[in-house]
Amino acid sequence: MKKLVACLMFASLVTVVSAPAQEHQHDAAPKKAAETKAPAKELKPPADWKLRLDKPLAPGKEPLSFVEMAPGWHVTTNSSAAILYHPARSAKGSFTIESEMFLFSTEHIHEGYGVIFGGSDLEGPNQAYIYFLLRGDGQFIVKRRAGDATETLVPWTPSTVILPMKPDANVKNALKVVVGAETIDFFANGEKLTSLARKGIVTDGVVGLRINHGINIHVSSLKLDGK
Secondary structure (H helix, E strand, O other), X not given: OOOOOOOEOOOOOOOXXXXXXXXXXXXXXXXXXXXXXXXXXXXXXXXXXXXEEOOOOOOOOXXXXXXXXXXXXXXXXXXXXXXXXXXEEEEOOOEEEEEEEEEXXXXXXXXXXXXXXXXXXXXXXXXXXXXXXXXXXXXXXXXXXXXXXXXEEEEEXXXXXXXXXXXXXXXXXXXXXXXXXXXXXXXXXXXXXXXXXXXXXXXXEEEEEEEOOOOEEEEEEEEEOOO
16 A cells, blocks of 8 residues: 555546635634735645546536645535546555545535545546445435445435535544455444444545535545654
């Protein structure tokens, strides 16, 4: 497995929008622009990651904003879900993925955000990966993608350990996936949500992020085996 590379390389014909800086607070609602005294400065996308959208965009529509904002990255999606990944960052055998995410208020409360693993052919017609998502109403899902088809492994399921969206503040949730010799365990905020038998599920491959459409989120960390 390979160490996280903090960079972003974009797929052809897809651009990522830089955004003006906003004061970012993890434990309180972000300040409105009028309350921020520091002058805006340009935030830049990290170099050398790639992205893939679920569906083509209408002419003139920007796919998303993905910028470096310490610690981590800030992502705002528009009309399409997307996966974000570095093609050289992959895992095999037994491994652990961990990510902390801060969800900002959005009307798209039923759209998910989370991590992918087992990725292959992510630029081609036979794209494949497993994804584990949370959403703003405190539910989670596990699905498998193969080409244009998806299969639900665990349907949307409510859990009291997942913090739901708040109207005027960001909410932190920590996701974890533990791929063992025989099982795949899925966690939120330190509590196991569900477990799947590993047999029949391809887990070796690229690791990254999946953010569905209409989401405003800060990803403060994405670790593979603690790195």
